[in-house]
Structure formats: C-alpha cells, structure tokens
Amino acid sequence: MPREKGPNLGVDCRDRGRLDKTSSRLQVPFVNATRARRRIRELVRAGRVRFTDYAALRMLQRGVGVAEVFRLLASAQSCHAQSNGRWRLAGQDLTVVVELSENAIVVTLFRGDENGDEDEEG
Amino acid sequence: MATKMKKASRCWKCGKAALTNSTFHAERKIGGQVFVAKLPAEACTTCGERTVGGRELLAFDAAVAGELARNGASSPDALQFLRKSMALTAAELGELLELRPETISRIENGKMPADRRTVALLGGLTLDHLAGRTETADRLRALAHPPKGRKRVEVKARVA
Numbered sequence: 001m002p003r004e005k006g007p008n009l010g011v012d013c014r015d016r017g018r019l020d021k022t023s024s025r026l027q028v029p030f031v032n033a034t035r036a037r038r039r040i041r042e043l044v045r046a047g048r049v050r051f052t053d054y055a056a057l058r059m060l061q062r063g064v065g066v067a068e069v070f071r072l073l074a075s076a077q078s079c080h081a082q083s084n085g086r087w088r089l090a091g092q093d094l095t096v097v098v099e100l101s102e103n104a105i106v107v108t109l110f111r112g113d114e115n116g117d118e119d120e121e122g
Numbered sequence: 123m124a125t126k127m128k129k130a131s132r133c134w135k136c137g138k139a140a141l142t143n144s145t146f147h148a149e150r151k152i153g154g155q156v157f158v159a160k161l162p163a164e165a166c167t168t169c170g171e172r173t174v175g176g177r178e179l180l181a182f183d184a185a186v187a188g189e190l191a192r193n194g195a196s197s198p199d200a201l202q203f204l205r206k207s208m209a210l211t212a213a214e215l216g217e218l219l220e221l222r223p224e225t226i227s228r229i230e231n232g233k234m235p236a237d238r239r240t241v242a243l244l245g246g247l248t249l250d251h252l253a254g255r256t257e258t259a260d261r262l263r264a265l266a267h268p269p270k271g272r273k274r275v276e277v278k279a280r281v282a
Contacts, residue, residue: 067180067206
C-alpha cells in the first residue's frame with residue numbers, strides 16, 4: 001500500500017484525534033505538521049522527550065545515538081502525519097515516529113533503508 | 123493561599139494516571155565491550171507500557187562515550203559511536219579533522235585504520251563535549267580558518 005504523505009489523509013480534521021479510541025490522543029487537539037514540529041521542538045527544549053521500551057531497545061540495538069535522535073527531533077527534514085495520529089520525522093538516514101501527548105513519545109525509529117511500516121508496534 | 127496542584131502524569135498509551143517507578147536495563151555493545159546501566163523508567167500499572175526519559179538515555183550514552191574516550195578506544199564501532207554521541211555528521215567531523223566524509227565513513231566501516239591523532243582528537247572533542255566545553259573544536263576551526271587582521275592583541279596576564 002503506498003504510504004500517505006502530508007497531513008491531508010482524507011480524514012476530517014475534527015475526527016483525527018478520535019481515530020484510536022484506546023489512546024490518550026483523544027485529549028490532544030489536531031495539529032498540522034508545522035505545529036507538530038514546533039510542539040516537538042518545544043518539548044525537546046523542555047526535556048520532555050520519552051522513549052517507549054521498544055524504541056529504546058531498538059535504538060540501542062541498532063547503534064543509533066540518543067543525541068542523533070534529539071538532533072532529528074529538533075531539526076527534521078520532513079514531518080508527516082501517519083494514519084494512526086503519530087508523526088513521522090525523517091532526516092538523512094534516520095526516521096523517528098513520535099506520538100504527541102504531554103511528552104513527545106518516541107514510539108519507534110529506524111534507519112532510512114529499513115521498512116518502518118513493518119517495524120511499528122502498538 | 124491556594125497552592126497549585128501538580129497534574130498527575132498519564133500513560134501515553136491508555137491515558138490512565140497509573141504510572142509507577144520502574145527500571146530500564148540499558149545495554150550497548152561497542153567494539154567487543156558491553157556497557158550496561160539501570161536507568162529509572164515509568165511503567166503503567168494498567169496497560170504495562172514502560173517509558174524511559176530521553177535525559178536518562180542521553181546520560182547513559184554520555185557515560186559510555188566518556189569511558190570510550192578516556193580509554194582511547196579506536197575500534198570502528200567506538201569511533202562511530204563517539205561521533206554520534208556528539209550528534210556530528212561525518213561531514214562536520216571531517217571538517218574539524220581535515221578529512222573527507224568518505225574517509226570518515228571508511229574508518230567507521232573498518233576499511234581503513236584510524237591513526238593515533240584522529241583517535242586522540244576525537245577523544246578530546248568527546249571529553250570537551252561532555253564537559254560542556256568547545257575548546258578543542260574551536261582550536262581545530264581556528265586552524266582550518268585562521269583569524270586574520272589583528273596585529274595588536276590584548277591578553278589578560280594572570281599570576282598563578
């Protein structure tokens with residue numbers, strides 16, 4: 001299935017926050033890519049970045065530096081919304097999937113040549 | 123006077139305010155060595171989801187980088203890790219060390235040995251970075267682009 005790009009996913013903006021009924025995303029208002037990026041940068045500056053168990057393990061296993069991830073979060077080349085409400089930030093050779101709640105939660109990450117769609121959990 | 127109550131943290135996944143302290147076992151394998159640490163984490167008692175703070179992971183990486191730099195680690199993995207711990211790209215490090223990014227890549231892939239000066243400079247840059255200093259990087263930049271035009275320079279003489 002081709003990957004959807006950009007925040008326009010053919011879903012009503014007002015419904016975007018309700019896609020996943022089990023998630024705390026319900027409380028997070030819809031944001032576009034620019035706002036999401038800004039919010040992520042703010043959370044990075046405030047030190048409010050957390051990694052899921054899964055993402056932390058993947059990062060350590062794949063030899064990705066934490067500083068590398070922080071650099072990407074602060075200055076990603078591209079930021080796309082996923083259909084599950086998460087944000088995919090891509091740099092030169094690293095892609096990070098982030099969920100915005102009261103913190104920026106790094107859900108998973110992978111190198112550019114890996115397939116992130118198969119990699120994501122939750 | 124009413125005091126502002128701190129809002130309880132909620133689990134990012136299930137949204138319940140049921141987070142407890144937990145431990146994350148961090149482990150990095152670099153150049154035949156295994157670096158381990160127990161980091162504080164938060165776990166949700168409802169859904170079991172566990173998260174670890176970015177600061178804690180950064181501190182772990184910094185401790186590993188410090189250990190490698192102090193011991194003069196020169197394996198390709200170690201050199202790549204030291205570069206990444208400073209969030210430098212191969213091009214940025216190459217500029218500081220007067221090496222091409224391709225050369226940095228070859229060293230990090232084990233196709234070319236790193237000379238002692240490169241290892242020493244990378245170690246110096248790392249230890250500076252961990253201490254919040256930029257002296258080595260500044261000196262290397264000054265060597266690459268020497269400042270010109272100042273014939274009279276006022277210095278501060280301090281008696282020890």
